[in-house]
Amino acid sequence: MDFGLDDDHRALQASLTRLLQRHAPLAQVQAVAAQDEPTDPVLIHALADQGLFALLVPTDCDGLGLGLLEAALAAEALGACAAPAPYLGPVLSGLALTLGGDAALKKRLLPAIATGSLLPGLAISEASSGARRNFGVTASGGRLTGTALAVVDFATANGFVVASRCGGLFWLESDASGLSCNRLTNIDRTRSLGELQCHDTPALALDHGDVGQTLRTVENAARVLVAADTLGAASTMLTRAVAYAQERRQFGREIGSFQAVKHLCAEMASELEAARALVWYAAHAQDTLPDQATLLACHAKAHLSEVGTFVARTATEVFGGIGITDALGLHLQFKRIGLNRQLFGAPERCRVDAARAQGLIGQRPPYPAQAQV
Amino acid sequence: MKLAYAPADLAFRDAVRDFLATHATSWPKRSESMRPGPDQIAWQKLLISKGYAARTVPEVYGGYGAAPDLIKSRIIAEAFAEAGAPGGLQNQGVSMLVPTLLELGTEAQKRRYIPPTLTGELVWCQGYSEPGAGSDLAALTCRGEDVGDHFRINGQKIWTSSAHVADMMFCLVRTEAEAPKHAGISYLIFSMQTPGIEVRPLKTMTGQAEFNEVFFTDVMVPKDQIVGERGQGWFVANATLKHERGMLGDPNAAAARLRAITAILQRETVDGESLINNPLYLDRLMRLQARVLAMEANGLRLLTAAQKGEPAGLSNLIVKLMGCELNHQLAGLAIDALGELGVLYHGGPHEVDHGIWQHRYMFDLGLIIGGGTAQIQKNIIAERGLNLPREPKLAKPDAVAR
Secondary structure: OEOOOOHHHHHHHHHHHHHHHHHOOHHHHHHHHOOOOOOOHHHHHHHHHHOHHHOOOOHHHOOOOOOHHHHHHHHHHHHHOOOOOOOHHHHHHHHHHHHHOOHHHHHHHHHHHHHOOOOOEEEOHHHHOOOOOOOEEEEEOOEEEEEEEEEEOOOOOOOEEEEOOOOOEEEEOOOOOOEEEEEEOOOOOOOOEEEEEEEEEEOEEOOOOOHHHHHHHHHHHHHHHHHHHHHHHHHHHHHHHHHHHHHOEEOOEEHHHOHHHHHHHHHHHHHHHHHHHHHHHHHHHHHHOHHHHHHHHHHHHHHHHHHHHHHHHHHHHHHHHHHHOOOOOHHHHHHHHHHHHHOOOOHHHHHHHHHHHOOOOOOOOOOOOOOOO | OEOOOOHHHHHHHHHHHHHHHHOHHHOOOOOOOOOOOHHHHHHHHHHHHHOOOOOOOOHHHOOOOOOOOHHHHHHHHHHHHHHOOOOOOOOHHHHHHHHHHHHHOOHHHHHHHHHHHHHOOOOEEEEOOEOOEOOOHHHOOOEEEEEOOEEEEEEEEEOOOOOOOOOEEEEEEEOOOOOOHHHOEEEEEEEOOOOOEEEEEEOOOOOOOOEEEEEEEEEEEEOOOEEOOOOEHHHHHHHHHHHHHHHOOOHHHHHHHHHHHHHHHHHOEEOOEEHHHOHHHHHHHHHHHHHHHHHHHHHHHHHHHHHHOOOOOHHHHOHHHHHHHHHHHHHHHHHHHHHHHHHOOOOOOOOOHHHHHHHHHHHHHHHHHOOOOHHHHHHHHHHHHOOOOOOOOOOOHHHHHO
């Protein structure tokens, strides 16, 4: 029994944090976020060199073969500085390919993901969040038709993993016929979303093994990683709020000596510290406790969404008026937390899924095969 | 990160489970009284002999004498919780006085008081809070006057749970009138039979008297009934308080409560529909389950830190605040799930679970306040955990006047 991070985990956190301090300091993130198409090729290159996209790729496909706890620690570090770089898309697409692709496809794609030359977007919103009216992709005879909403890491994507309405998973080349892609601008300028419109578009089914289990594993991993991203982003907001409360003076004393402010900080720290243990536990469970994997992923996602939202608004409030300015840059994490909350199932949906995972209520009904209008 | 138990730990768990199954007929009934009855004392003695209670207390003081092993302690707690078996005694004597004496008591005090305290035969109460010294405990004014080989005690204590059944009190008394606030206190232990002690029950909103007020009039306590040095009582008491705060906010208790509430939601029907199928109740249950899981994971983290001798920092400081609040919210959900049945109390018809959820909802509000209020806990978290500045000291009134 040993619950906590070991030296390898701490080394991974430290090296990634060092890299991010060098390549994604606040001023740099703000400059990227102000661009029309906010991407940072230098940062992406540096992260790829460090092996970020290789984390979950098996070693026989040139990856690092690490587990979800390591991937979650990386997500936390990225969220902490609101890194304007793809992560969820490539890492989770790689996981889907690893579990559902055939040997030839894996040999072709996974080494390219590991090096960062292939950065797929992930289009599983209709499975994980549920299909909104007019959205969802149907599959027939290896061809996809319909629209996938909220494709993650869209701007840099040169390929896609797509979930269909019936719970199938597909690999989609970015130059496939009948595919059109639209960028969706969102609050978070550090990560990109898009939609895929498919019209009889050829795709490869990732149907090696149990497809339902593969989709569930990818969905669980996605929920844990956004929870970890929120943990990192919220921790930064708390750290900055506490530093400000130690230094900012009003009425002749540091504002952090007023209990009204001090208690806000204590409440944030208490919520986050307990949430941190839950994220580690949930991440570790994905690889070691299969019976609890779904339950913990759902709870980690839902709980971090709530705690993150609380910290995002409270930390901003500690700063007073300066907290809402663009110059301070606190809103980068605020918006990151805001996007994370909605991705891969908002908290209400995740809690229903948590209840299902322990048999308190029935299983999720199958999606209607046809788009509802 | 390794969450599974090692084979030796699993074997130990099997032994605990076997013991509980074999002795299921000897489990004492839960008792309302704060004083253990004969069957509870017999059970406690059996548990000590097996190392399932007083596990790390040296044999010479009546314990089992095992080396500290947090994993085994956790396995014992889990196995007892899983079986629904009554665990070792957790009264203030066992949980607070014994660790304090082990750390700071004289050899004679340890030999005399620890063995009967462990078995439940000697019952203690804690004399700390006073009407004028709650959160500001060090402002206590209960006076111990030096009269030769005795202290003469005059004053009042409050929130003294179990004072009405206790044999002994451990008590904070101001013995050094001239010393600064924190340096004038001594930690005394004395019999509740000493002349001049009056105990008055303090009835709370639950309708029961879980606490008492204790009044001292010229109570004579021999000077050798002190733990630590004269004027060192504040530091002795702090050694005890850290044991108390770990007790308040135990995530195992929250997990057990969550299981009971889940069963209520599955069992209760409204208009023929099970409450578990009501999305609003289910959402509340799931919100609280996430919190219970987070506090359990935090508990594992604390356990590992303690095992490795590493500082636990914030994860330790938050336990009392978060745990007590969580328990209170759990009780609130149980009441709401029961609706009008949830307000039945005082033993009438249709009362569910002897009104335990209302009792917990009210009593737990006291726990949020007691043992360091939620607000004091937040000060501690902010000042010790986050290094935020302390409240500035007010200028003395006479300085202001000048």
